Amino acid sequence: MKSFGFKYGIQWVASIAALAMTSVTFSQSLQDLKNDPNNAENVLTYGMGYKQQRYSDLLQINKDTVKRLVPVWSTSLGSNYGEQGQPLVYNGVMYLVNAEYTVAINIENGQQLWRTKVDWDPNTPRVVCCGITNKGLAIYNGKVFRGTLDAHMVALDQKTGKQVWKTKIANWQEGFTITSAPLIANGVLITGISGAEFGVRGFLDGLDPETGKQLWRKYTIPAPGEKGNETWPKGDAYLRGGGSTWITGSYDADLDTVYWGVGNAGPWAPSGRPGDNLYTASVLALNPKTGDIKWHRQIVPNEMFDLDAVWEWIVGDIKYKGANRKVIMHLSRGGFLYVVDRTNGELLSAKPFEKINWATHVDMKTGRPVESEVSKKVRAGEQIELWPGQWGAKTWGHAAFNPMDGLIYTNTTHASRLVKFEPVEYKVGQRYVGLQNAPAPRDPKEPIGHMEAIDPITAKAKWRVPLMDIPNYSAVLATAGGLMFTGKETGELVALDMQTGKQLWEYKTTSGINAQPITYLHHGKQYIAVQSGIGGVNVVRMGPQLKDIPRGGSVVVFALMDK
Numbered sequence: 090m091k092s093f094g095f096k097y098g099i100q101w102v103a104s105i106a107a108l109a110m111t112s113v114t115f116s117q118s119l120q121d122l123k124n125d126p127n128n129a130e131n132v133l134t135y136g137m138g139y140k141q142q143r144y145s146d147l148l149q150i151n152k153d154t155v156k157r158l159v160p161v162w163s164t165s166l167g168s169n170y171g172e173q174g175q176p177l178v179y180n181g182v183m184y185l186v187n188a189e190y191t192v193a194i195n196i197e198n199g200q201q202l203w204r205t206k207v208d209w210d211p212n213t214p215r216v217v218c219c220g221i222t223n224k225g226l227a228i229y230n231g232k233v234f235r236g237t238l239d240a241h242m243v244a245l246d247q248k249t250g251k252q253v254w255k256t257k258i259a260n261w262q263e264g265f266t267i268t269s270a271p272l273i274a275n276g277v278l279i280t281g282i283s284g285a286e287f288g289v290r291g292f293l294d295g296l297d298p299e300t301g302k303q304l305w306r307k308y309t310i311p312a313p314g315e316k317g318n319e320t321w322p323k324g325d326a327y328l329r330g331g332g333s334t335w336i337t338g339s340y341d342a343d344l345d346t347v348y349w350g351v352g353n354a355g356p357w358a359p360s361g362r363p364g365d366n367l368y369t370a371s372v373l374a375l376n377p378k379t380g381d382i383k384w385h386r387q388i389v390p391n392e393m394f395d396l397d398a399v400w401e402w403i404v405g406d407i408k409y410k411g412a413n414r415k416v417i418m419h420l421s422r423g424g425f426l427y428v429v430d431r432t433n434g435e436l437l438s439a440k441p442f443e444k445i446n447w448a449t450h451v452d453m454k455t456g457r458p459v460e461s462e463v464s465k466k467v468r469a470g471e472q473i474e475l476w477p478g479q480w481g482a483k484t485w486g487h488a489a490f491n492p493m494d495g496l497i498y499t500n501t502t503h504a505s506r507l508v509k510f511e512p513v514e515y516k517v518g519q520r521y522v523g524l525q526n527a528p529a530p531r532d533p534k535e536p537i538g539h540m541e542a543i544d545p546i547t548a549k550a551k552w553r554v555p556l557m558d559i560p561n562y563s564a565v566l567a568t569a570g571g572l573m574f575t576g577k578e579t580g581e582l583v584a585l586d587m588q589t590g591k592q593l594w595e596y597k598t599t600s601g602i603n604a605q606p607i608t609y610l611h612h613g614k615q616y617i618a619v620q621s622g623i624g625g626v627n628v629v630r631m632g633p634q635l636k637d638i639p640r641g642g643s644v645v646v647f648a649l650m651d652k
């Protein structure tokens with residue numbers, strides 16, 4: 090690895106050059122977006138690069154210097170609902186979202202440049218399954234783009250925050266919402282949709298970023314006559330079959346392919362929808378220009394435990410059986426770590442990284458998880474203790490991948506639930522689940538989650554740090570400085586030694602952290618930024634442990650104190 094001095098020198102020169110080049114312009118090109126991970130001044134994409142590796146090669150803040158890491162500014166984001174977002178940074182300005190506002194802040198001093206309110210009908214939260222929040226925005230060609238709780242997409246002028254266009258994506262009254270960040274791929278703005286707990290039929294939309302006009306729609310559940318519809322029963326179950334797309338996909342610009350995960354099947358109770366139910370709980374490889382599916386891989390056929398396959402599908406190049414392979418990697422909600430060839434969908438590995446009792450293993454010939462006796466019992470109407478419960482072996486808080494050591498750095502959850510299916514009737518815009526869900530007795534000596542470093546092929550942890558009370562609900566940032574950053578819902582941003590998991594630093598922010606830390610360079614100096622503001626579904630899940638954490642959204646930015 091490059092030495093600190095050499096690296097710092099290059100970054101400094103690069104930063105001066107970049108400033109000179111970018112200070113006159115206010116637009117980003119597709120090349121800029123593709124180049125995001127190599128341009129330390131700017132963070133232009135969700136996941137810190139289209140590959141969503143959340144890895145930065147900045148190393149001023151490292152194992153030795155992190156003890157001098159201090160807050161340099163902090164600004165309120167004006168919302169009490171919760172902060173789950175990932176900030177973007179362009180040309181000295183930070184752009185942030187929550188459910189209520191889009192905000193631009195001067196990164197020199199934390200001064201707010203503009204703040205634009207999102208107007209949604211106050212009744213909208215009725216159809217929000219899991220927290221009134223928003224996970225991020227996109228930026229392209231002088232505009233910032235965000236989804237809204239009432240299922241619209243909005244473009245704002247990057248300089249003024251004034252609305253340029255607003256497009257209705259779907260009727261929120263039918264259970265649709267947007268909580269995820271849009272993706273710009275090959276000039277098309279792609280948005281996912283939420284609502285699989287409300288009997289929606291999921292889809293992805295491709296829009297023209299200039300006008301907001303719809304270019305294409307791809308339903309995640311094929312209509313009668315389309316390939317895949319035969320995996321649904323005859324009739325209209327497919328119209329309420331779920332398959333939402335509520336986490337932003339990754340993108341391989343060289344292959345011009347978007348990898349977007351599809352959510353759970355609906356209703357959770359599976360008896361009314363025999364069959365594999367494509368493309369619920371799957372990953373789709375898509376052409377961003379047309380929305381056409383290049384290949385698909387279903388993770389859980391006839392899915393029944395809210396096993397959304399939407400978590401990040403990290404793009405990486407790894408050695409597998411001695412050969413270099415282009416893969417996507419995914420820590421599934423159901424507890425298996427998937428490694429898939431991203432050129433053709435071939436399954437390379439699917440090993441458990443957490444305790445699983447709903448399946449015994451994934452059959453590598455068919456790619457299908459083999460259901461256990463426990464799953465057979467619940468299908469027969471019995472109550473079971475399910476491992477992992479619907480909270481998932483991992484939640485949406487994104488993992489990071491370090492291309493230098495080939496390991497995935499992540500938060501995981503270790504919790505079961507008691508579940509039993511019950512009849513459910515579809516009513517427009519109401520929860521459509523059909524599952525009784527109760528806490529399972531928990532051994533207080535057992536951890537409820539971990540922070541860990543995992544080998545993608547073996548799914549074995551290199552190290553695991555137990556969390557005894559509250560699982561983490563924040564994304565991870567990995568850096569060449571050897572540090573893994575993540576947040577706790579009690580408010581601490583922490584830095585761990587990526588080699589050992591030892592905690593080297595922490596700072597307590599004003600609320601809880603369930604968001605996505607980033608890092609960037611400004612005038613040659615490395616910064617870390619994270620949103621603080623308790624929100625999302627885990628607050629409800631944890632109940633008493635988190636009820637006294639003060640609400641209130643802010644962003645906090647850190648840098649090294651001078652010696």
Ligand SMILES: O=C(O)c1cc(C(=O)O)c2c(n1)C(=O)C(=O)c1cc(C(=O)O)[nH]c1-2
Nearest residue numbers: 219220268283284285286333335352625626
């Ligand atoms: O199936 C869906 O459409 C959907 C959407 C969302 C969402 O948009 O937040 C969540 C879930 N499912 C879900 O199952 C879940 O556990 C969850 C947690 C959170 C959160 O933001 O903390 N959202 C969601």
Ligand SMILES: [Ca+2]
Nearest residue numbers: 285353395397
């Ligand atoms: Ca879901």
